[in-house]
Amino acid sequence: MVFEQFATAVVNALGLEGALRAAVHFWVYDTLKITAMLLAVIFGVGYLRTYFPPEKIRAYLEGKRAITGYAIAAGLGIVSPFCSCSTIPIFLGMVGAGIPFGITMTFLAVSPMINEAALVVLPGVVGFRLTALYAVSGVTIGMTSGYLLNKAGMDRFIKEFEFGDADVDIDEPTRRERAEQAYAESKELLREIMPYVVVGIGLGAVIHGYVPQALVTEYLSGPLGVLGAVAVGVPIYTNILGVIPVVESLIGKGLPVGTGLAFMMSVAALSLPQFMILTKVMRKELIASFAVTLASGILLIGLLFNAVI
């Protein structure tokens, strides 16, 4: 591939050898590859998304209950824009419209955890099998968490808030307008995620070049490794696309797949900044039980995959 050749040319030109060569090669190659894929996917999905504005989606979800509602909410979580600044207004809009609580929580859980860009980038770096596992388990965890929180009556901890109706006329946009909107959105998303991606690839490159394999297989591979991955992953935030290269190189060093998956999910799905925004509309009890439910689900999935695969 062109990117591969380019990365090789760069390390040759710099006359790099050994670990540094491996690290720089990884960094250049992954940055080019991931950026190119992101550009294509984000623009494409952004264009399609103009056909499904959140107001329309909400209207569609109203009155839906039980399993179809949860499944649709999870699907929407995947294709919704993956910036927490757009997830939360959509979530609140759903709550305000009286969409069943469990369904809205499923959306809130799945949206940051899985998105179309990750689904396209992941097969290239960790393979199709892991990508499929990631998607299926993410959806399962999101739906189960929404269901359980609802059963536990946690909706009483949603703060009272007013919900208005913006009542903006949405004209059917022209093709040109859709493309413009998709372009504006891609630009914004890229600006938001690129720092995470570049740092993530940098970290991945350092691990790839310098972290001894024995360290990973010895200390990070047991069941405690999964627990540690989740404990570290929950508070920190990076975009899912930023954590992919880190997990890619850790798995390359012998990190068990379940542990890698658990780390990826916990980093993306839960984070302190997100909790801060949610305190505006949820009581602490709900945020805590949301976090605990998701974290337990992720932990279980991690342990299960390590045991089975």
Add this chain to the structure above:
Amino acid sequence: MNITIYGPEGCSNCTQLKEKTQAVVDEQGVDAEVTKEGDAAKLAAKGIMSTPGFEIDDEIVFTGSTPSKEELVEIIDDWA
């Protein structure tokens, strides 16, 4: 008039729209106060699901798009 841009923290399109609007207001010499509102609960109260939301004098004009400077001039002119 009062122009409010609704957009939570971390939404760079929203910050940009605020700056663009301020620039239009300054250049056109429109008598308007431009502010940005980041509180998620306030967005909900206005019924905004797609960011940014653009409000003139308590009425939401558009949501979820970032018009060009020329379009903003037109929107503000139409209102005045």
